[in-house]
Amino acid sequence: MQQIVDAILSDDASREDFAALAVPDHYRGCLVREDEVSMFEGMASRDKDPSKSLHVQDVPTPQLGPGEALVAVAASAINFNTVWTALFEPVSTFQFLKRYGRTSEWAARHDQPYHVVGSDLAGVVLRTGPGVTRWQPGDKVVAHCLSVELESPDGHDDTMLDSEQRIWGYETNFGGLGQLAVVKANQLMPKPRHLTWEEAACSGLVNSTAYRQLVSRNGAGMKQGDVVLIWGAGGGLGSYATQLALNGGAIPVCVVSNAEKARIVQDMGASLVINRAEENYEFWQGDRQNPAEWKRFGARIRDLTGGEDPDIVLEHPGRTTFGASVFVTRRGGTIVTCASTSGYQHEYDNRYLWMNLKRIIGTHFANYREAWEANRLICKGLVHPTLSTTVGLNEAGAATAAVHRNEHTGKVGVLCLAPDAGLGVEDHETRARLLPAITRFAEQAS
Structure with a gap:
């Protein structure tokens, strides 16, 4: 493994x-174990500790299949699907x-008593399987997390609709939180040359998700002038959504959980910010929702926008916020949801949906084209990574626990083979031109 690290660090290592x-024949990966699935039984979600279920240990290197690539992982990142797995x-x-x-015979490799997790990576291609022509050993890459088979017609208009669509590192094995990873070749994209390994690794999942959710015709189809309410604007997904809204001429209304995150989104250029900690919205009273708080929240949004309701609400908290999101969306507007980090059972007053002709759109990650376009924006320096903290692979469990407790800002990176941040x-020239935007979240965290 040290020879691989030396090659990654070398300025002149060739493809040959x-x-x-x-x-x-083996590598270290961050994983959960099948024999520990019941370890948190009977506990509330908030009391479960991912640092106890995630382990870093040696696993066998899997055989490479057709259409696949083996990547030496310099860095990866923590996502909410890492939390759910743990x-x-x-x-x-x-x-x-x-x-x-x-x-299939090749898919059988994934059915192991351990699951190497992680849905982000930046690294170098080591090997490619039969049929791969675009990528070669030595290529510096990042990966998006859509794994598809495309053997049925369903996915050939939008690969996210493929009947065998899976999220790599969550619904498949051999994910990015390890020294090596197995991906399909059509998950690979060029690494932005002006970024460090850990900066490049942190954007794949959330930036692509936000792009499909807001910009793509498969999501909200955001246009110039749209008022976009963004929940968790200081977090991983929301921080990219905020940048996409600003770049696209929209007007983001950023909901954050503390003053630090409010400062960060304001520094990004968002002027309309709601700090939940200061304004103390209580959308639920026990097991019942509180419509009076929906109205107070809607009035606050109108105060900020000069009387306008959101054209688009970027939803991902789920249960705690969904009723409010449906209520505050403008007549004919769109609630676009990609997750339910606070609970999957949503409740809302349907009168505000059907009588005001609002739409709820479900989106899930992104197809290859959408992910490529999202990565292109980063390569061009139009969207920046929102990395706040970087840890070593052995600390991945503790970092996942911190994300579970919402103690993070932006994204948490993980060094795998890269010895240092x-x-x-x-491309040092481009990097110098784009600083300090690239390191904005890390500097705030420090």
Whole structure:
């Protein structure tokens, strides 16, 4: 493994050099174990500790299949699906691996008593499987997390609709939180040359998700002048959504949880900010929703926008906020949801939906084209990584626990093979031009 690290750190290692490297028969990965699925049984979600269920240990290097690439992972990142995996909820991910494993001989590799997690990476291609022509050993890449088979017609208009669509590292094994990772070649994209490994690794999942959710015709189709309410604007998904809204000529209304996150989104250029901690909205009273608080929240939005309601609400908290989101959306507006981090059972007053011709759109990650376009914006320096903290692979469990407790700002990066933060920059001129926007979240965190 050290020879691989040396090649990654080298300024002059060629494609031939990478192709000549021996592939280790094992590697270290961050994983959950099937024999521990019941360890949190009977506990409330908030009391479960991902640092107890996530382990870093040696696992066998899987055989590479057709259309796949083996990537030496310099850095990865924590996502909410890492949290869900570690909590074994809403279901154990071993159910996904078993179901996938039954589909083919190659898919059977994924059905293991361990699950190497992680849906982001930045690294270098080590090997490619049969049929791969676009990517070669030595290519510096990032990966998006859509794994598709495309053997049925369903996904050929939008690959997210493929009947065998899965999220890599969540519904498949051999994810990005490890020294090596197996991906399909059509998950790979070029690494932004002006970013460090950990900065490049932190954008794949959330930036692509936000792009489809807001910009794509498969999501809200945001246009110039739209008022966009963004929940969790200082977090991983919301921080990219805020940038996309600003770049697209929309007017973001950023909802954040503390003063630090309010300062960050204001520094990004968002002037309309609601700090939940200061304004103390209580959308629920026990097990019943509180419409009076929806009205107070809506009035606050109108105060900020000069009387306008949101054209688009970017939803991902789910249960705690969904009733308010439906209420405050303008007549004919759109609530676009991609997650339910506070609970999957949503409740809202349907009168405000049907009588005001509002729409609820479900989106889930992004297709390859959408992910590529989102990554292109980063390569061009139009969208910046929102990395706040970087930890080593051995600290991935504790970092996931911090994300579970919402103690993070932006994204949390994880060094895998990269020995230190700050490595991997090739285009120093572009980086100097774009600073301090690239490191905005990290500087606020420090």
